Amino acid sequence: MKFVVAVKQVPDTxxxxxxxxxxxxxxxxxxxxMNPFDTYALEEAMKWRDELGxxxxxxxxxxxxxxxxxxxxxxxxxxxxxxxxxxAFAGADTWATSHTLAxxxxxxxxVDAVFxxxxxxxxxxxxxxxxxxxxxxxxxITFIGKVRELxxxxxxxxxxxxxxxxxxxxxxxxxxxxxxxxxxxxxxxLRGKMKSRKAQIPVWGLIDxxxxxxxxxxxxxxxxxxxxxxxxxxxxxxxxxxxxxxLVAKLADLLLGEGSEG
Amino acid sequence: MDYMLNxxxxxxxxxxxxxxxxxxxxxxxxxxxxxxxxREIMNxxxxxxxxxxxxxxxxxxxxxxxxxxxxxxxxxxxYCGGIAxxxxxNALGAMPILLMGSEEQKKKYLPKLASGEKLCAFALTxxxxxxxxxxxxxxxxxxxxxxxxxxxxxxITNGGEAQIYTVIALTDPDRGARGASAxxxxxxTPGFSYGKKEDKMGIRASxxxxxxxxxxxxxxxxxxxxxxxxxxxxxxxxxNSRPGVAAQAVGIAQGALDEALKYAEQRKQFGVKINSFQxxxxxxxxxxxxxxxxxxxxxxxxxxxxxxxxxxxxxxAMAKVFxxxxxxxxxxxxxxxxxxxxxxxxxxxxxMMRDAKITQIYEGxxxxxxxxxxxxxxxxxxxx
Numbered sequence: 188m189k190f191v192v193a194v195k196q197v198p199d200t201x202x203x204x205x206x207x208x209x210x211x212x213x214x215x216x217x218x219x220x221m222n223p224f225d226t227y228a229l230e231e232a233m234k235w236r237d238e239l240g241x242x243x244x245x246x247x248x249x250x251x252x253x254x255x256x257x258x259x260x261x262x263x264x265x266x267x268x269x270x271x272x273x274x275a276f277a278g279a280d281t282w283a284t285s286h287t288l289a290x291x292x293x294x295x296x297x298v299d300a301v302f303x304x305x306x307x308x309x310x311x312x313x314x315x316x317x318x319x320x321x322x323x324x325x326x327x328i329t330f331i332g333k334v335r336e337l338x339x340x341x342x343x344x345x346x347x348x349x350x351x352x353x354x355x356x357x358x359x360x361x362x363x364x365x366x367x368x369x370x371x372x373x374x375x376x377l378r379g380k381m382k383s384r385k386a387q388i389p390v391w392g393l394i395d396x397x398x399x400x401x402x403x404x405x406x407x408x409x410x411x412x413x414x415x416x417x418x419x420x421x422x423x424x425x426x427x428x429x430x431x432x433x434l435v436a437k438l439a440d441l442l443l444g445e446g447s448e449g
Numbered sequence: 450m451d452y453m454l455n456x457x458x459x460x461x462x463x464x465x466x467x468x469x470x471x472x473x474x475x476x477x478x479x480x481x482x483x484x485x486x487x488r489e490i491m492n493x494x495x496x497x498x499x500x501x502x503x504x505x506x507x508x509x510x511x512x513x514x515x516x517x518x519x520x521x522x523x524x525x526x527x528y529c530g531g532i533a534x535x536x537x538x539n540a541l542g543a544m545p546i547l548l549m550g551s552e553e554q555k556k557k558y559l560p561k562l563a564s565g566e567k568l569c570a571f572a573l574t575x576x577x578x579x580x581x582x583x584x585x586x587x588x589x590x591x592x593x594x595x596x597x598x599x600x601x602x603x604x605i606t607n608g609g610e611a612q613i614y615t616v617i618a619l620t621d622p623d624r625g626a627r628g629a630s631a632x633x634x635x636x637x638t639p640g641f642s643y644g645k646k647e648d649k650m651g652i653r654a655s656x657x658x659x660x661x662x663x664x665x666x667x668x669x670x671x672x673x674x675x676x677x678x679x680x681x682x683x684x685x686x687x688x689n690s691r692p693g694v695a696a697q698a699v700g701i702a703q704g705a706l707d708e709a710l711k712y713a714e715q716r717k718q719f720g721v722k723i724n725s726f727q728x729x730x731x732x733x734x735x736x737x738x739x740x741x742x743x744x745x746x747x748x749x750x751x752x753x754x755x756x757x758x759x760x761x762x763x764x765x766a767m768a769k770v771f772x773x774x775x776x777x778x779x780x781x782x783x784x785x786x787x788x789x790x791x792x793x794x795x796x797x798x799x800x801m802m803r804d805a806k807i808t809q810i811y812e813g814x815x816x817x818x819x820x821x822x823x824x825x826x827x828x829x830x831x832x833x
Contacts, residue, residue: 374496377511
């Protein structure tokens, strides 16, 4: 089986602060990490590789330094990795990113499944996985809490959705997005870390993927960011104490607009 | 302080930190309370290749040696001394095979230990044979192509959890220590059973149990080295493993200092952080200095073993004595700094204090170690 896991390097949001005046993230000095949700996608792919045989290739689109998340993935047990990087890819929205990732999956050839985390903790869109499926014209199963069965031909998985659990079957090749309920990601191994240090990671750019500048990066992105703003902080509610009678009277006053305290 | 750890050692450290943060921290108090062996964590350790580091590459290991084992043991001990010893005791159990085993024995057992498929334990101590290992009573009588073992081993770390045991027994009782031999005994061998599981003060996540041999027949090829070499195998094993105990002690002490520093930064009394009081600063300074000295000595001893030196007895003992005494003092001080909170089980330092105590006792009490150090020094002085 040939599995691809798409990962993203993100700022560790636990460490990120927001510039209150400009409303933007202060990224200086913030460590970059593998998107935590992607670790579940990686583990799921490796789990099924370990059972069925085959290989797991990890891909990421990003600047040259994004290579470190690929090495991290190899240290956890991925077989190899490809960095998708080109100046022409900069400024991509989810559509352009998906279009580029889909071209990389096509270039890898004979892929059985592409695994994504459910979303990235920086953008929180949860669009890239589904959008890659659309670009490839493959079936997709999103928000997978449990993969019931995976074989040469098909997958049966449980989607954890607001209304309950949905069991979905799809034929391969397929795009999957994985929830953290699916597994417990393994820790890196010593041999994995040794391998990751030595691994040669190819870099694929615009030409390698047979793409043009018009369909990638900022040029290829229909999304235009007009402005960003921080929502105003919500004012806390009021807490009143007293007997039931007093509280009912107080509430009536407030609702009738008398004795309003703000 | 930066010890210029190479990339492999840093990788080991990172792996241990990840195991510690994700797998040990959430369960250590529960395992301690329940006297429960960390089976799942051993699986994680196996999967992360940490069992490979003391086993040569030709037998399925990564052959990184004593320094690597010390780094791993120290880092795991920072999170839990009991879980760390459950790991490190495998190296102790494998040591007789590594040091003196035949090619066949190495090929048969070491790959399974490297992968973590099987756990290992070393069995020397008996009720009447502690520091005086010559007092071993367990007998091994040759019977054709078998040996028949009879006797009881006591306080065996990983007892009941390991599948492979290296056991010291007498083949010739008339010759005392020179009549001892070392054997490999596998779990499930008829006549081999487990006795009482101990309820300990500390390192409670580790299993400490009796091994009972009643007419236990093992193949003669399970003899390690030659008849009469058992005591030498045992002593060599312990000389090689003592920096591991030292590393465990350094790790426990570091864990306690980390907690003390964290608490002293948060806790306010008289309107200020308690780490602004000089009395407490001096305690912290001494704790940090002593740990750094213990770590330097431990790495020196482990590094010396990795050079292949035969002259490791003194430095191994020094590292063990010094680091374990530091661990005891630092953990007591950490409890003191946390005050009433430190005495409560809700905070981890009382456990660290209980865990530290054993490092002054096992693998040779610190009193015996001091005798060993003095004898070695006196012998060296005579040679000059």
